[in-house]
Amino acid sequence: MLLDPRTLRQAAPAATAHRDGGRELPVEPQARGTIPPDPVGPDSLVGIPRVQTNPSRWNGASWDAFVSDLARAGVDVREEKGTRAAFVTDAGGLAFGMPHGVVTARSAEQVAAVLSAAQARRVPVTTRGGGLTTEGESVAFGGLQLDMTGMSRMVWVDREKMLARVQGGMFWHDMAEVLRRQGLDYISAPLNFTSSVGGTLAVGGIDVNACRHGCSADQCVAMEVVTPTGQIVECSEDRNPELFERVLLGYGQFGVVTEATMRVRPYTPCRMHYLFYDDLRTAMEDLIVVVRSDATDYSGILTMKDRANNLLFAFDSEEREKDFFANVRPKLRGLTEMQFAVRAAGFYALRPWRIEEALWLYRRKKLLLPEFERPEHLRDGKMFDRTVVFSRAVWRHWGNRTMVIPDLATSEEKFIEAILRGNRVMRKYFAHYTLYCVAIRLSGNRPRYEMSCIPPDARDWAYGCEFEPMFEPGEYSRDHLQSFKNAIYDVGVEMRTSYYRFGGSMKGYIRRVFGDAVVDRQLEFKRQADPAMILNPDVVF
Amino acid sequence: MISPSPRNVDVLVVGASLSAAACAKRLVDAGLETVVIERKKLPRHKVCSGILSPRGHRFLIENFGPLPREVLHEPTSCTGVTFHFPSAPSIDIDFFGGPTPHLYRKQSDWWAIRRSGVEVQDETSFARLEAGDGGVVVHATHRGRPQEFRARWVVGADGPTSMVVKAVYPEYQASIPWFMVGQKFHQIEACPLDTRYFHFWFHPALGHYTWSHARDGRQIVGVGFDVGHNFDRAHANVVKYLGKRHGVRLGPAQDSEGCGENFGLSLVNRYVFGRGRVLITGQAAGFLNMMAEGMSAALHSGAICGESIVEAAFHGEPAQAVYRRHIASEVRRCSDQWNPLQIAFGRPHEADFWKALGPLGIGERAKVIAEILAFIRLYARFKWGREILGQAVHRLIRGGYDEARWW
Numbered sequence: 001m002l003l004d005p006r007t008l009r010q011a012a013p014a015a016t017a018h019r020d021g022g023r024e025l026p027v028e029p030q031a032r033g034t035i036p037p038d039p040v041g042p043d044s045l046v047g048i049p050r051v052q053t054n055p056s057r058w059n060g061a062s063w064d065a066f067v068s069d070l071a072r073a074g075v076d077v078r079e080e081k082g083t084r085a086a087f088v089t090d091a092g093g094l095a096f097g098m099p100h101g102v103v104t105a106r107s108a109e110q111v112a113a114v115l116s117a118a119q120a121r122r123v124p125v126t127t128r129g130g131g132l133t134t135e136g137e138s139v140a141f142g143g144l145q146l147d148m149t150g151m152s153r154m155v156w157v158d159r160e161k162m163l164a165r166v167q168g169g170m171f172w173h174d175m176a177e178v179l180r181r182q183g184l185d186y187i188s189a190p191l192n193f194t195s196s197v198g199g200t201l202a203v204g205g206i207d208v209n210a211c212r213h214g215c216s217a218d219q220c221v222a223m224e225v226v227t228p229t230g231q232i233v234e235c236s237e238d239r240n241p242e243l244f245e246r247v248l249l250g251y252g253q254f255g256v257v258t259e260a261t262m263r264v265r266p267y268t269p270c271r272m273h274y275l276f277y278d279d280l281r282t283a284m285e286d287l288i289v290v291v292r293s294d295a296t297d298y299s300g301i302l303t304m305k306d307r308a309n310n311l312l313f314a315f316d317s318e319e320r321e322k323d324f325f326a327n328v329r330p331k332l333r334g335l336t337e338m339q340f341a342v343r344a345a346g347f348y349a350l351r352p353w354r355i356e357e358a359l360w361l362y363r364r365k366k367l368l369l370p371e372f373e374r375p376e377h378l379r380d381g382k383m384f385d386r387t388v389v390f391s392r393a394v395w396r397h398w399g400n401r402t403m404v405i406p407d408l409a410t411s412e413e414k415f416i417e418a419i420l421r422g423n424r425v426m427r428k429y430f431a432h433y434t435l436y437c438v439a440i441r442l443s444g445n446r447p448r449y450e451m452s453c454i455p456p457d458a459r460d461w462a463y464g465c466e467f468e469p470m471f472e473p474g475e476y477s478r479d480h481l482q483s484f485k486n487a488i489y490d491v492g493v494e495m496r497t498s499y500y501r502f503g504g505s506m507k508g509y510i511r512r513v514f515g516d517a518v519v520d521r522q523l524e525f526k527r528q529a530d531p532a533m534i535l536n537p538d539v540v541f
Numbered sequence: 542m543i544s545p546s547p548r549n550v551d552v553l554v555v556g557a558s559l560s561a562a563a564c565a566k567r568l569v570d571a572g573l574e575t576v577v578i579e580r581k582k583l584p585r586h587k588v589c590s591g592i593l594s595p596r597g598h599r600f601l602i603e604n605f606g607p608l609p610r611e612v613l614h615e616p617t618s619c620t621g622v623t624f625h626f627p628s629a630p631s632i633d634i635d636f637f638g639g640p641t642p643h644l645y646r647k648q649s650d651w652w653a654i655r656r657s658g659v660e661v662q663d664e665t666s667f668a669r670l671e672a673g674d675g676g677v678v679v680h681a682t683h684r685g686r687p688q689e690f691r692a693r694w695v696v697g698a699d700g701p702t703s704m705v706v707k708a709v710y711p712e713y714q715a716s717i718p719w720f721m722v723g724q725k726f727h728q729i730e731a732c733p734l735d736t737r738y739f740h741f742w743f744h745p746a747l748g749h750y751t752w753s754h755a756r757d758g759r760q761i762v763g764v765g766f767d768v769g770h771n772f773d774r775a776h777a778n779v780v781k782y783l784g785k786r787h788g789v790r791l792g793p794a795q796d797s798e799g800c801g802e803n804f805g806l807s808l809v810n811r812y813v814f815g816r817g818r819v820l821i822t823g824q825a826a827g828f829l830n831m832m833a834e835g836m837s838a839a840l841h842s843g844a845i846c847g848e849s850i851v852e853a854a855f856h857g858e859p860a861q862a863v864y865r866r867h868i869a870s871e872v873r874r875c876s877d878q879w880n881p882l883q884i885a886f887g888r889p890h891e892a893d894f895w896k897a898l899g900p901l902g903i904g905e906r907a908k909v910i911a912e913i914l915a916f917i918r919l920y921a922r923f924k925w926g927r928e929i930l931g932q933a934v935h936r937l938i939r940g941g942y943d944e945a946r947w948w
Contacts, residue, residue: 035607036607038607038608039608039609039610039613039617040598040608040613040617040618040640040641040642041617041618041639041640043639043640044595044598044618044638044639044640044641044642045595045598045599045602045638045639046638046639047638048599048602048638050602050606050607051602051603052602052603052604052605052606052607053603054566054570054603054604055570056605056606056656056658057569057570057658059658081572084572085572085855088571088572088855089855095570096567096570096571096848096851096855097570097571097572098570098571098572141570401856431940475866475867475869476867476870477845477848477867477868477869477870477871478844478845478848478867479841479844479845479870479871480870505603508603
């Protein structure tokens with residue numbers, strides 16, 4: 001007997017089954033988003049829903065007909081292996097998938113043609129901007145990869161209203177380049193060179209100034225969206241507000257963002273300050289003080305393991321800086337670099353068996369701190385492009401080909417306990433690591449926050465922490481990394497928090513953390529918007 | 542139907558078991574042209590207790606989807622393991638996270654293979670391999686006719702008596718100790734052993750591996766015996782003991798089966814991972830957890846093997862080197878289960894032995910430990926003690942096991 005998936009393409013997919021002794025064995029997966037009862041036992045794997053998180057590769061049924069449809073509509077699908085192989089994984093580097101073909105998006109009309117043909121032929125479409133997902137959300141497990149980087153222009157800038165209209169596939173860094181020639185800047189964006197505007201709006205986008213300005217998605221005032229059925233719809237808080245709220249923080253389930261109108265602001269360099277803590281809890285308590293004071297324009301915590309904790313904050317204006325140092329700084333318990341060095345030297349002198357940790361901290365400091373003070377990014381003590389500085393540091397000194405950064409997003413009340421528990425997980429799995437914490441200001445109680453990185457019990461601010469292992473001295477298998485991510489996410493389930501990112505290979509957690517009622521409501525919205533469930537099919541449901 | 546020889550593929554996987562399915566899943570996902578060959582006609586029978594660990598259960602769900610009823614025996618799940626002793630009280634040890642599947646291996650393996658999306662060719666026996674131009678040439682036999690595959694990489698996922706291991710290391714299989722296990726299926730007249738549990742006897746007089754559990758209305762009684770020894774006699778001895786000690790009354794055995802196991806490699810960290818473009822994985826590589834559970838380690842090592850080939854394929858690195866770097870975490874996890882320091886001070890198993898001892902009095906606890914130690918003496922003749930201790934110390938100091946000991 002020969003079982004060849006290429007011959008299966010011709011078969012009706014839902015009916016593919018194998019007969020054995022008169023018993024039909026189901027081959028096809030359950031309907032997307034639903035969870036069948038488990039015959040093993042109701043009390044087996046307690047709390048873990050039966051979700052296939054490493055998707056099956058789509059079998060290619062109807063692919064050829066789909067490509068012909070698109071050819072007639074004038075859309076070019078690239079099928080050569082070299083092109084497809086460029087999309088084999090994402091920044092996470094743990095999920096591998098190969099699309100059947102790639103379309104580079106050029107216009108909303110073209111995206112609409114792709115999606116309406118995909119809907120008719122039931123071909124999965126996976127969108128990708130910068131590919132900076134970490135759980136395979138932008139990886140196509142067969143089907144079509146819609147590469148949005150072809151739509152990367154600034155459409156217009158309105159200096160009076162302080163708005164800019166950008167295409168969905170534009171990287172934030174390119175957006176900044178255009179804006180800064182006019183003395184403008186985006187408000188907040190992920191600290192990364194190559195995240196796209198459209199992709200960011202779908203998940204959140206956290207900057208070190210999110211404590212003051214909220215996530216990137218909250219900077220958006222209007223969008224042009226291509227729905228999963230191929231309609232081009234303009235939406236905002238006034239026009240089609242429902243769609244607007246679903247697409248923002250919607251994990252790409254309700255439409256493809258082809259254009260977005262974003263709030264902008266005058267460009268200002270920022271002045272950075274650092275305080276040092278040897279105790280993680282104290283650093284987190286002080287971060288909360290800083291965030292609540294609303295006296296800084298930027299704030300966050302960056303640690304080396306949990307021994308050297310750096311509370312960083314920055315200002316756009318000198319008045320605010322002065323205010324802060326007069327009113328808030330006296331309440332903080334952080335040390336200067338020199339004070340910290342003296343304390344640390346004393347600590348390790350009494351604990352010679354921890355010499356390896358001490359040396360690692362010292363080497364890390366020597367390597368990392370100059371990265372934040374490189375002369376080409378500083379003028380008169382002010383940092384001229386925080387994105388460049390942070391992005392460069394992140395890509396050079398964290399992770400490698402695999403970016404493993406599970407996270408917890410919590411309310412203020414749960415922040416400290418959740419991160420301390422996560423820190424214990426971190427110590428168990430890795431010799432060396434970094435934690436990165438920031439606060440995210442909420443803009444009221446918006447529908448977009450349901451089932452998103454904003455936890456349901458957060459008020460005014462949400463707090464998040466990324467747990468970032470270092471891959472020295474060894475390498476780790478995907479399995480080890482996945483177990484680590486599961487352990488961090490388990491903390492989230494037990495404490496009812498949320499996550500910055502929870503799709504793709506972590507989607508098994510969605511029902512656990514948000515509950516069935518919320519997920520089923522979202523699933524119903526999804527089924528209405530995308531009857532064939534083809535748009536980013538393996539990301540959430 | 543059969544492609545004309547030679548068939549060019551990216552990866553040829555030998556064996557159609559769980560490790561092969563996990564490996565194939567990673568390869569197929571990444572778009573590599575992969576063929577699985579299997580000696581028997583699929584779905585094929587497999588001698589196995591079928592009790593999968595919770596970690597393995599989770600792997601199956603995450604990678605192949607929720608389990609259909611057809612891949613399970615009756616009872617469909619196993620709550621834990623009951624340890625029995627010559628005189629100490631029996632103790633129940635429950636798996637973490639609730640009961641775990643009782644897999645019907647004939648169907649579960651076939652289901653996983655099909656869910657991986659890989660192309661399968663059954664009734665095809667691996668014969669030999671040789672280095673080819675930028676790859677490996679594999680000679681196989683399909684229904685008596687010779688067939689040739691040219692693969693960039695070959696994966697040996699063909700179990701303890703792996704033909705691929707034999708081809709790469711002709712001297713290997715004669716150099717390791719072999720253990721025989723056999724089981725018989727009985728009609729039940731009266732069986733007070735709890736059907737929710739897998740029962741295991743730490744009893745030196747019964748044999749080095751003695752177990753019993755319920756399956757599809759019958760009772761399995763299994764026993765380990767030395768190569769060349771009489772299975773029937775060892776088995777009859779156990780049945781007699783079960784009757785006397787536990788009041789188990791069984792009808793005559795209806796079916797009987799057995800197999801050889803390469804037990805011991807994970808204890809002493811002597812795994813075999815292949816050479817060059819030939820990678821070995823699953824139980825063929827020596828992965829076997831405590832209680833002879835090989836399935837979860839097979840799934841995870843198979844996946845790591847697939848990932849390593851994918852990484853090699855897309856980054857132009859030697860797959861063997863990538864595999865050996867990545868497999869270290871699974872080696873750590875599996876060998877930790879046998880590492881006395883880990884057992885004493887860590888929690889390497891998916892069930893908490895020390896917690897299960899909790900309700901016993903101090904005297905009873907001491908008796909349990911003493912009887913386990915007396916049982917372990919059965920293995921003294923293999924002289925593994927020093928090696929196990931050496932590896933335990935290496936693990937303590939270096940954080941991992943010595944990679945130089947791998948074949």
